[in-house]
Amino acid sequence: VPIVTPLLALIIFTAGTAAGGLGALLGIGGGVFLVPLLNLALGFPIGAAAAISLSAVIATSSAVTAGRAGKQLINVRLGMVLEVATAAGAVLGGITAQLVAQSVLQRLFGVVTAIVAVLTVARVNRRNVMSDPDADPGVLGGRFFDDETDAMVVYRIKRVPLALGASFVAGNLSSMLGIGGGVVKVPVLNGWCGMPLRAAAATSAFMIGVTATGGVIIYYLSGQLVPVAAAAAVLGVQLGSWAGVHLSPRLPIRFLKMLLALVLSIVAGVMFVRGMS
Amino acid sequence: VKAGDAALERLIGRLLRAGVLMSSACLAGGLLALTISPAAGVWLLQAGLIILIATPTVNVVLSVVEYAWARDWLFAAISTLVLVELLAGAWGALLFYRAVVTKPASGFSRPAIADPARRRIQNPSPLTASRLA
Numbered sequence: 001v002p003i004v005t006p007l008l009a010l011i012i013f014t015a016g017t018a019a020g021g022l023g024a025l026l027g028i029g030g031g032v033f034l035v036p037l038l039n040l041a042l043g044f045p046i047g048a049a050a051a052i053s054l055s056a057v058i059a060t061s062s063a064v065t066a067g068r069a070g071k072q073l074i075n076v077r078l079g080m081v082l083e084v085a086t087a088a089g090a091v092l093g094g095i096t097a098q099l100v101a102q103s104v105l106q107r108l109f110g111v112v113t114a115i116v117a118v119l120t121v122a123r124v125n126r127r128n129v130m131s132d133p134d135a136d137p138g139v140l141g142g143r144f145f146d147d148e149t150d151a152m153v154v155y156r157i158k159r160v161p162l163a164l165g166a167s168f169v170a171g172n173l174s175s176m177l178g179i180g181g182g183v184v185k186v187p188v189l190n191g192w193c194g195m196p197l198r199a200a201a202a203t204s205a206f207m208i209g210v211t212a213t214g215g216v217i218i219y220y221l222s223g224q225l226v227p228v229a230a231a232a233a234v235l236g237v238q239l240g241s242w243a244g245v246h247l248s249p250r251l252p253i254r255f256l257k258m259l260l261a262l263v264l265s266i267v268a269g270v271m272f273v274r275g276m277s
Numbered sequence: 278v279k280a281g282d283a284a285l286e287r288l289i290g291r292l293l294r295a296g297v298l299m300s301s302a303c304l305a306g307g308l309l310a311l312t313i314s315p316a317a318g319v320w321l322l323q324a325g326l327i328i329l330i331a332t333p334t335v336n337v338v339l340s341v342v343e344y345a346w347a348r349d350w351l352f353a354a355i356s357t358l359v360l361v362e363l364l365a366g367a368w369g370a371l372l373f374y375r376a377v378v379t380k381p382a383s384g385f386s387r388p389a390i391a392d393p394a395r396r397r398i399q400n401p402s403p404l405t406a407s408r409l410a
Binding site (some may be wrong): 009058061062063065067068070072074077080081084086087090091206209210213214216218220221222225228230231234235237 | 282283285286287289290291293294296297300301303304307308311319322323324325329330332333334336337340351355356358359362363365366367369370371373
């Protein structure tokens with residue numbers, strides 16, 4: 001474990017700021033970038049990198065959800081249902097890891113992420129909202145005021161089993177790769193389950209805290225969580241998520257979708273390289 | 278969407294804000310304190326991390342209580358299931374910790390400062406936990 005100098009703490013703080021910003025804008029915790037940065041670039045062992053990353057994911061989740069609450073973007077009911085699958089995925093992560101080697105998993109994850117990135121760009125103009133604001137959103141759907149179109153919008157959730165499956169996979173990946181799994185959940189909820197991107201991002205941000213909790217406890221108890229590094233990351237997340245929460249209503253949905261596609265492409269590349277090395 | 282949903286969302290928001298502010302205050306204070314009194318700094322950092330890690334779980338407990346209060350039994354059951362899974366995961370982690378670390382675990386009270394001598398494996402995941410058990 002490298003000694004955490006003020007400079008190293010500053011680098012981790014900055015990385016945390018970026019992760020918090022991404023969490024606020026897109027609902028992903030940034031673990032997919034934090035783990036390789038901490039492990040490959042800064043020399044933390046993989047366990048320590050995952051532990052610091054998962055702490056940052058929890059901080060992102062709490063800070064973004066706190067900043068968003070009250071706008072009805074967070075679908076607590078759907079989040080709770082999907083958390084059943086996510087938490088099961090995280091707890092059973094061991095079984096997956098016994099069946100598939102981590103390098104194979106990373107390459108597979110890279111390929112799937114690349115495909116999702118292409119699909120996100122292809123569907124950038126598709127909107128998931130219903131034209132009738134009085135339509136019944138159903139038990140799991142939602143209704144919120146969209147600042148961009150200046151109107152109340154309603155959405156229904158389609159393909160719940162797919163959302164459950166994606167959440168299970170996200171939980172699985174979480175404990176193995178040190179990520180929150182938002183990078184899986186947001187594209188699936190937005191692309192296939194009928195959820196508007198802002199609602200999907202807010203709901204994912206709400207869920208990733210619970211997802212990361214399962215993984216981080218193991219690392220904490222086994223003494224792999226480096227407190228000073230985790231503190232730097234968490235404080236960075238505070239700054240980033242505060243900025244992101246205030247910025248995101250002003251950003252057009254098209255920009256957010258292109259940003260999501262860009263992030264997914266980079267993740268695909270990073271995962272593929274990690275799987276090869 | 279039901280009437281109480283917006284209220285629950287605000288309640289969760291307030292709880293998470295309290296958790297994240299308390300934890301950040303402890304962590305920032307801990308980093309500063311390290312330069313003056315390392316013991317106090319380490320203590321504050323540990324407190325900050327424990328508050329951080331516990332916040333999402335407290336949030337699930339709050340959801341269970343709120344749904345039960347509103348007699349929304351289906352969602353009370355769903356959030357209870359999430360809570361059970363989280364606690365099962367934590368219990369599994371504790372068992373793993375006892376199995377891997379030589380000294381008997383005193384749970385959260387032990388300062389989790391990275392000590393290479395106490396670590397038997399580099400990358401414990403739930404998987405390796407079950408493999409070692």
